Amino acid sequence: MSQALERFSINQWTVRSLGMPELVDACARHGIEAVGPWREPVADYGLARSAKLVRDAGLRVSSLCRAGFFNRPGWLADNRAAIDEAAALGAACLVLVAGGLPDPAAAVSAPDDDRAAGDPPADHPSADPAAEHWKDLTGARARAIDAIAELVPYAKESGVRLAIEPMHPMYCADRGLVSTLAQALDVAAAYPAETVGVVVDTFHLWWDPDVLGQIARAGREGRIASFQVSDFLRPLPADVLLGRAMMGDGVIDFGPLCRAVSAAGYLGDVEVEIFNADVWAADPEDVLVHAKDRYAALIAGELQHSVAG
Amino acid sequence: MSQALERFSINQWTVRSLGMPELVDACARHGIEAVGPWREPVADYGLARSAKLVRDAGLRVSSLCRAGFFNRPGWLADNRAAIDEAAALGAACLVLVAGGLPDPAAAVSAPDDDRAAGDPPADHPSADPAAEHWKDLTGARARAIDAIAELVPYAKESGVRLAIEPMHPMYCADRGLVSTLAQALDVAAAYPAETVGVVVDTFHLWWDPDVLGQIARAGREGRIASFQVSDFLRPLPADVLLGRAMMGDGVIDFGPLCRAVSAAGYLGDVEVEIFNADVWAADPEDVLVHAKDRYAALIAGELQHSVAG
Numbered sequence: 298m299s300q301a302l303e304r305f306s307i308n309q310w311t312v313r314s315l316g317m318p319e320l321v322d323a324c325a326r327h328g329i330e331a332v333g334p335w336r337e338p339v340a341d342y343g344l345a346r347s348a349k350l351v352r353d354a355g356l357r358v359s360s361l362c363r364a365g366f367f368n369r370p371g372w373l374a375d376n377r378a379a380i381d382e383a384a385a386l387g388a389a390c391l392v393l394v395a396g397g398l399p400d401p402a403a404a405v406s407a408p409d410d411d412r413a414a415g416d417p418p419a420d421h422p423s424a425d426p427a428a429e430h431w432k433d434l435t436g437a438r439a440r441a442i443d444a445i446a447e448l449v450p451y452a453k454e455s456g457v458r459l460a461i462e463p464m465h466p467m468y469c470a471d472r473g474l475v476s477t478l479a480q481a482l483d484v485a486a487a488y489p490a491e492t493v494g495v496v497v498d499t500f501h502l503w504w505d506p507d508v509l510g511q512i513a514r515a516g517r518e519g520r521i522a523s524f525q526v527s528d529f530l531r532p533l534p535a536d537v538l539l540g541r542a543m544m545g546d547g548v549i550d551f552g553p554l555c556r557a558v559s560a561a562g563y564l565g566d567v568e569v570e571i572f573n574a575d576v577w578a579a580d581p582e583d584v585l586v587h588a589k590d591r592y593a594a595l596i597a598g599e600l601q602h603s604v605a606g
Numbered sequence: 607m608s609q610a611l612e613r614f615s616i617n618q619w620t621v622r623s624l625g626m627p628e629l630v631d632a633c634a635r636h637g638i639e640a641v642g643p644w645r646e647p648v649a650d651y652g653l654a655r656s657a658k659l660v661r662d663a664g665l666r667v668s669s670l671c672r673a674g675f676f677n678r679p680g681w682l683a684d685n686r687a688a689i690d691e692a693a694a695l696g697a698a699c700l701v702l703v704a705g706g707l708p709d710p711a712a713a714v715s716a717p718d719d720d721r722a723a724g725d726p727p728a729d730h731p732s733a734d735p736a737a738e739h740w741k742d743l744t745g746a747r748a749r750a751i752d753a754i755a756e757l758v759p760y761a762k763e764s765g766v767r768l769a770i771e772p773m774h775p776m777y778c779a780d781r782g783l784v785s786t787l788a789q790a791l792d793v794a795a796a797y798p799a800e801t802v803g804v805v806v807d808t809f810h811l812w813w814d815p816d817v818l819g820q821i822a823r824a825g826r827e828g829r830i831a832s833f834q835v836s837d838f839l840r841p842l843p844a845d846v847l848l849g850r851a852m853m854g855d856g857v858i859d860f861g862p863l864c865r866a867v868s869a870a871g872y873l874g875d876v877e878v879e880i881f882n883a884d885v886w887a888a889d890p891e892d893v894l895v896h897a898k899d900r901y902a903a904l905i906a907g908e909l910q911h912s913v914a915g
Binding site: 503553 | 774813816840862
């Protein structure tokens with residue numbers, strides 16, 4: 298394998314049509330030494346079988362995606378299961394996506410519960426403040442912090458590192474209410490760095506005026522558990538969840554971000570994670586070739602430069 | 607007019623089918639005392655005529671939208687013209703939207719300029735780093751800061767207050783690369799507060815973990831030039847530019863934001879500014895009634911509470 302690709306990792310969702318055995322086969326053929334599997338295909342193939350598969354293939358598991366979603370019913374059992382899975386797979390970390398605001402239908406004591414089905418919504422949503430309680434972002438963030446506190450002892454016992462992922466603010470309401478690297482680091486600061494780290498994802502963080510300073514802080518605090526790369530499309534597609542792109546196809550200037558992560562002392566794998574309709578429609582073989590090429594052209598040199606310098 | 611509406615202002619884009627005379631007529635009928643006109647309809651009706659119209663109607667002009675877009679050709683002349691217009695209208699401020707990253711087609715010394723029209727794009731965008739130069743976000747932000755520096759003396763002479771508007775990070779690439787209130791305040795800090803302020807817009811800022819602290823800072827530094835309200839839709843529509851909604855129809859908890867703006871000492875008008883396909887398709891008469899009702903229900907009380915308390 299070329300030296301340029303020695304830290305390259307493929308996140309399974311980039312080639313999401315591949316199950317675990319197909320993914321591991323593809324890595325062997327393409328000289329890829331690290332993977333970031335997702336829990337769903339791991340469960341489909343079987344956890345123990347998946348763990349044996351990656352171990353026998355000599356693959357590093359750069360992360361397991363993903364747990365969190367602390368606003369969903371059953372989150373605690375699900376997160377504990379995810380920690381067990383990360384331990385079994387020997388994953389470098391378990392990615393935590395905090396989830397968004399609660400579902401208003403699930404909000405307690407919503408007065409609209411008494412309305413007959415088919416009634417139009419009340420015209421003044423705030424007539425009863427309880428009906429709007431689900432919009433309390435500060436409260437929802439506090440609950441996410443409490444949830445992480447509850448997970449930490451179990452993660453520590455299991456030898457699993459949790460990785461809090463700050464997500465782009467456009468996902469704050471529906472997916473991830475940890476919105477900046479500074480916020481993620483503030484939450485992580487309450488725990489040992491070997492148990493709680495953060496994810497640095499170029500797509501989520503590139504816009505932040507303070508991102509380089511916060512990456513440096515993350516390095517000083519020993520918190521970078523995962524580095525994920527993908528590009529940000531301009532214009533965004535109709536479904537903003539698919540606003541990621543192959544590196545080079547969007548607006549992100551990867552050099553400064555990669556150099557900052559290197560200067561922060563991160564020496565782990567670099568995961569290519571792309572949610573994109575065109576990438577998903579393409580032949581996974583072509584996607585892997587393309588991802589390796591773009592990584593070599595746009596990412597690897599920036600990392601080596603920094604390590605060397 | 608009811609006391610609840612004494613600080614209510616209608617931004618013209620919320621009822622964008624109304625030209626200046628129709629807008630001023632509607633304000634009289636609806637007991638609205640302040641407006642936020644846009645430059646295009648002002649130009650359509652004529653600047654001097656528009657200024658006389660609002661003056662004769664006794665309307666306050668809470669802001670003029672908008673100047674900025676420092677990445678466009680001719681930005682300096684356009685911004686000076688906007689300052690003249692704001693002065694003529696007696697606007698409380700001129701909203702500055704910084705613009706996004708440059709258009710790659712306009713980037714200097716892009717090697718692709720030599721390709722024949724119709725050639726496919728180069729597969730490795732970074733083969734020549736100059737081709738990617740337009741992605742330099744730090745450089746683009748520095749150019750926006752330089753542009754504001756160039757405008758300040760002219761604004762000061764004209765007695766016009768510039769209002770830097772931080773925009774939601776999902777617009778960073780294509781519309782506004784000032785992304786947080788902290789960043790806007792850092793830029794404004796170089797100038798007297800009476801010449802350079804900031805816009806606090808709930809849609810753009812609600813997600814920011816630091817927003818309440820930065821609103822307090824904006825108050826201490828005397829920088830709040832405009833307060834704009836609209837809601838944030840979940841899910842976002844296909845065109846994210848139209849992700850705003852009538853207050854109450856989205857995810858924003860207005861209470862904490864309004865109380866923070868009040869506690870920061872802001873006593874000016876509160877502009878309802880909504881870019882939304884359904885709002886634009888509705889009868890402007892209905893939109894005004896709806897906006898006033900929602901403002902009374904969700905906004906006015908929070909402001910009064912804070913002023914009283």
